[in-house]
Amino acid sequence: MQLLSVRQPWAWAIARGRKPVENRGWAPSYRGRLAIYASMRVDLLAAEEPLLWFTGWDPDDPVAAIGGIVAVVTLADVCSAAMSGETCDCGEWARPDAYHWRLTDARPLARPVVSVGHDGHMADVIPVRTIGQPAGHADQAALWDPGPAVVAEVTAAAHLA
Numbered sequence: 825m826q827l828l829s830v831r832q833p834w835a836w837a838i839a840r841g842r843k844p845v846e847n848r849g850w851a852p853s854y855r856g857r858l859a860i861y862a863s864m865r866v867d868l869l870a871a872e873e874p875l876l877w878f879t880g881w882d883p884d885d886p887v888a889a890i891g892g893i894v895a896v897v898t899l900a901d902v903c904s905a906a907m908s909g910e911t912c913d914c915g916e917w918a919r920p921d922a923y924h925w926r927l928t929d930a931r932p933l934a935r936p937v938v939s940v941g942h943d944g945h946m947a948d949v950i951p952v953r954t955i956g957q958p959a960g961h962a963d964q965a966a967l968w969d970p971g972p973a974v975v976a977e978v979t980a981a982a983h984l985a
């Protein structure tokens with residue numbers, strides 16, 4: 825399992841299976857389970873994005889939380905068509921200037937798995953640098969490998985056998 829930091833409200837939309845494409849400027853070689861970490865920073869421009877409202881955005885939903893893992897999805901494929909100016913069938917979320925990370929099997933967690941700020945028992949396994957990064961920062965071009973304690977907690981919370 826790898827971990828991807830996503831700002832709200834997009835982490836929510838991914839967690840609820842309503843945003844099956846994540847646009848990024850880079851393509852990972854990794855495929856498989858991806859823990860969606862809702863970062864401490866919120867995308868303040870999202871309120872102007874019509875697609876968000878069509879998804880039924882609900883700020884009171886537990887997976888609308890910040891600063892924790894809110895879902896597990898499967899990174900099934902990465903579409904690079906748009907990067908070479910080609911069309912694809914990734915749908916309305918796909919942007920023309922990005923790799924399209926195709927996400928399937930979204931499993932929202934009933935309660936976010938919080939990495940830091942409580943008793944600190946997991947502070948060593950989710951990198952603090954995932955928190956509070958400005959958008960487009962170079963450090964965002966990475967996936968993180970959560971430690972065994974986080975994987976175990978997230979696996980249980982997502983009811984992954």
Ligand SMILES: [Zn+2]
Nearest residue numbers: 903912914924
């Ligand atoms: Zn595509």
